[in-house]
Amino acid sequence: MATSDLKTYKGNCHCGKFRFEIDVPPIEKVESCNCSICVKKGYLWTFLAEKRFRVTKGAEDELTSYWFGSKTMPHKFCPICGTSVMLRKMHPPREDEEIYVNVRTLTEVNPFHLNSKKFDGKNIYPDDGKQSLKDEPPKIDAEDSNIYTGGCHCGAVTLVLKSGLLSEIQIKEDNCSICRRHANVCIHPKKSQVTISGGENTTEYLFGRKFTGHCFCKICGVPLFMRLHGPPKELVDTWSEDKQNMVKEKLEIIPIRLAVLDDVNWDELKIERSDEGTEGYVVD
Numbered sequence: 001m002a003t004s005d006l007k008t009y010k011g012n013c014h015c016g017k018f019r020f021e022i023d024v025p026p027i028e029k030v031e032s033c034n035c036s037i038c039v040k041k042g043y044l045w046t047f048l049a050e051k052r053f054r055v056t057k058g059a060e061d062e063l064t065s066y067w068f069g070s071k072t073m074p075h076k077f078c079p080i081c082g083t084s085v086m087l088r089k090m091h092p093p094r095e096d097e098e099i100y101v102n103v104r105t106l107t108e109v110n111p112f113h114l115n116s117k118k119f120d121g122k123n124i125y126p127d128d129g130k131q132s133l134k135d136e137p138p139k140i141d142a143e144d145s146n147i148y149t150g151g152c153h154c155g156a157v158t159l160v161l162k163s164g165l166l167s168e169i170q171i172k173e174d175n176c177s178i179c180r181r182h183a184n185v186c187i188h189p190k191k192s193q194v195t196i197s198g199g200e201n202t203t204e205y206l207f208g209r210k211f212t213g214h215c216f217c218k219i220c221g222v223p224l225f226m227r228l229h230g231p232p233k234e235l236v237d238t239w240s241e242d243k244q245n246m247v248k249e250k251l252e253i254i255p256i257r258l259a260v261l262d263d264v265n266w267d268e269l270k271i272e273r274s275d276e277g278t279e280g281y282v283v284d
Contacts, residue, residue, distance in 0.1 A: 006052070011105040013083035014181050015207065016283030019057035020085075022101055024048050029115040030103050037068070037075060040153050040222045040259050041084045042183020044103040044116055049095045066220045068154065073100075077221030081205045082214060083181045084221055104181050112175050112275050150261035152217035157198040157224055161256065163189055167268040171258060174274040177281035178207070178214060182223040185271055186255040194254050196225070226255040 007026045012019040024046055031045040032038060063085060065074040072091060077084040087100045103109055146165055151158035163169060166187070173185040204213040204227060213227035230236070230251050236244055258264060 009106045009108055010056075011085070011101065011107060012057075012283060013078035013081050013085055013105065014178050014283075015078060015081040015083075015205070017058050017080055018060075018063060018078055018085060019055070019283075020101075021054045021056055022046070022048055022106075023052040027103060027106070027109055027114070032116050037153050037220075041075075041102075042104070042185070042259055043084065044111060044114065045100045046103050047097045048099050048101065050098045053099050053101070064218075064221060066154070068220075075221065077216075079203070079218065081178075081181075081207075082203065082216030082221055082223050102181075104183060107278075110175060110275075110277065111180050112273060148261045151198075152201075152220050152222040152224060152260065154217060154220040154222075156201040156219050157196065157217050157222075159197070159224065159256070159260070160195045161187075161189060161261065162193045163187070166258070166261075166264065167270070171269055171271045172274070173271050175277060177278040180278070182214065182216075182257070183259065184223070184255075185258045186226075187258055188253050188255050190252050191254045192252075194225075194256065222260060223257055224260050225257065228253060228255075 005025060006023040009022050009024065009027065010019070011022065027046055031047070032043060033045075037043075060076070062079075063076040064079045065076050067074050073087045073089055075084065075087045083105060084102050085105050086102060089097055089100065092098045103114070104111055145162045148161040148163060148166070149158070150161070169187060171185060171187055173179070178184070199215075201218055202215040202224065203218045204215050206213050206229075209231075211228070211230055213229060214223060215225050215227055216223040228251050230247050236247050239247075258269075
């Protein structure tokens with residue numbers, strides 16, 4: 001392919017520690033797959049040759065590599081912000097498949113505007129090397145509710161959710177700077193509805209006003225949930241009682257990424273999308 005047919009895109013993890021450029025044809029269509037790791041991370045792929053990839057800040061070896069299964073493709077994510085950036089195919093069939101870049105990391109690309117294959121929700125966890133859970137997940141009294149289990153890819157973090165049917169509860173997705181990189185399609189249960197095991201194996205990433213902590217597995221890099229901190233208490237204490245109660249109510253919520261739950265039938269779900277973009281997001 002002639003160089004004149006290529007476009008240069010800039011990309012970075014959310015915190016900006018790792019930045020790069022790629023030269024590829026204009027991106028309109030991307031690849032996604034329904035293997036266990038791609039579903040849990042929400043990858044959108046573009047493939048390219050090594051010579052079309054350039055690191056502009058940081059170093060690739062500063063990314064965390066996650067190997068599993070046949071160990072032929074290290075998945076690389078930022079250990080600070082949890083952004084899944086890329087993978088390397090160790091024995092690519094063609095030169096233009098040496099590196100897979102997660103299109104969600106590209107600053108000029110809006111994932112909502114791309115043509116990509118839709119997950120069908122069927123057989124999305126084949127025997128592709130997914131790690132076994134270390135322990136049985138804790139039990140929750142189901143009463144009349146539904147019980148959903150899930151976790152990261154390597155099994156270091158598991159969770160149990162007590163909820164109504166996923167097809168009947170509110171599910172949200174937006175394309176802000178962090179949510180587009182983490183593929184955050186989220187539900188918003190109360191903390192009392194969720195039991196998490198292995199929380200010590202997560203890293204919490206805070207930025208901006210630090211009202212929200214984005215928690216991901218430090219081993220496999222799968223983003224799992226968000227920890228809401230809200231405004232400083234000394235500030236909240238100066239507000240009206242109604243406003244304080246509103247904050248208190250919101251802090252009882254723990255957003256969960258839907259992709260980390262097992263056996264989700266995506267075709268049954270109604271996802272509310274907010275296409276407001278990344279205005280105001282900059283990295284130093």
